[in-house]
Amino acid sequence: MDSATLTHPANPPVQQLRGCLAPAKLNLFLHVTGRRADGYHLLQTAFRLLDWGDTLDFSVREDGQIRRLSDLPGVPEEEDIVIRAARLLQQSTHCSAGADITVHKVLPMGGGLGGGSSDAATTLMALNHLWRTGLSAEQLQALGLTLGADVPFFIYGRDAFAEGVGEKFQPLHLDPACYVVVSPGVGISTAEIFSSKDLTRDSVPIKIADFTASHARNDLQAVACRKYPEVAEAIDWLAQFAPARMTGSGACVYAAVDSEAQAQRIVDQCPTRWQAWKAISLAQHPMSRLGG
Numbered sequence: 001m002d003s004a005t006l007t008h009p010a011n012p013p014v015q016q017l018r019g020c021l022a023p024a025k026l027n028l029f030l031h032v033t034g035r036r037a038d039g040y041h042l043l044q045t046a047f048r049l050l051d052w053g054d055t056l057d058f059s060v061r062e063d064g065q066i067r068r069l070s071d072l073p074g075v076p077e078e079e080d081i082v083i084r085a086a087r088l089l090q091q092s093t094h095c096s097a098g099a100d101i102t103v104h105k106v107l108p109m110g111g112g113l114g115g116g117s118s119d120a121a122t123t124l125m126a127l128n129h130l131w132r133t134g135l136s137a138e139q140l141q142a143l144g145l146t147l148g149a150d151v152p153f154f155i156y157g158r159d160a161f162a163e164g165v166g167e168k169f170q171p172l173h174l175d176p177a178c179y180v181v182v183s184p185g186v187g188i189s190t191a192e193i194f195s196s197k198d199l200t201r202d203s204v205p206i207k208i209a210d211f212t213a214s215h216a217r218n219d220l221q222a223v224a225c226r227k228y229p230e231v232a233e234a235i236d237w238l239a240q241f242a243p244a245r246m247t248g249s250g251a252c253v254y255a256a257v258d259s260e261a262q263a264q265r266i267v268d269q270c271p272t273r274w275q276a277w278k279a280i281s282l283a284q285h286p287m288s289r290l291g292g
């Protein structure tokens, strides 16, 4: 994130934040342990932040309007989770200011990397700062949960062992790591995977101390592979280099590798019909340093 750009250098209120990161996440394991009465699933997962993601620019408007300046193919402005996040914060704090928002989209949509959720979290944190609405991180997490189950994690802003629907956190202390992420070129609807009749929903709950990244499983992977054979193909391709797994509800798959050089060699060999990236773990979300 660029440090704040001031419109009036002699007069400090910050009016713009540019280049705000909305990082991707990986689910290092994901167990479905049950289902709530409202249909949402109870999970256990290990969230890992990556140093790679979308970036967003925010500029305060005095007229109260919230505008998206960038285009997102397939997502009308009114449905964009970024716009919905900004409106939600504005309404719940009775804020009279508005914002112009630009999203520089990098993360594949429906990729299981939490792209939309991370955009929404960055929006809540940036506007809470720019509008001086003063909500705490916990209040922003509660607001964010009404937008999507992954939003609170990005506001929490560091690796976490998560439970509930993914909103109850314990800090997870992981060594830095380097990953290869492969997108097999399909977008997967999270709702479609969770609603499958084939999904197993009875994993036995584990304790945080029982989690090891090397013996991990994603309960959503079998369903996604059955519905989208490209996901299974991408796992098989990546598994020739290192143990590979799906993140979230897919479609992206990933593997931890020994070095950035090894990651780059794998990325360079990726079949042209897919996309691959190298990514490094991120210890702390840069936006969480902003405070309220």
Ligand SMILES: C[C@](O)(CO)[C@H](O)COP(=O)(O)OP(=O)(O)OC[C@H]1O[C@@H](n2ccc(N)nc2=O)[C@H](O)[C@@H]1O
Pocket: 027, 030, 039, 040, 041, 042, 043, 045, 112, 114, 117, 147, 148, 149, 150, 151, 164, 165, 166, 190, 191, 194, 195, 248, 249
């Ligand atoms: C799979 C994960 O990415 C793991 O991190 C998340 O649980 C999904 O989080 P998300 O994309 O923010 O999901 P949401 O937008 O809240 O939910 C999309 C749909 O997925 C289903 N859903 C989601 C999360 C959850 N714990 N149980 C569910 O059953 C619900 O049908 C919901 O309508």
Ligand SMILES: Nc1ncnc2c1ncn2[C@@H]1O[C@H](COP(=O)(O)OP(=O)(O)OP(=O)(O)O)[C@@H](O)[C@H]1O
Pocket: 072, 074, 075, 079, 080, 081, 082, 103, 108, 109, 110, 111, 112, 113, 114, 115, 116, 117, 119, 150, 187, 188, 190, 248, 249, 250, 251
């Ligand atoms: N700003 C946005 N960025 C991405 N998707 C958005 C956005 N606004 C709305 N959406 C909608 O949300 C859907 C899910 O997108 P997203 O990239 O968050 O999926 P995902 O990476 O699978 O997320 P998760 O890991 O949280 O399940 C998209 O297909 C799109 O229709």
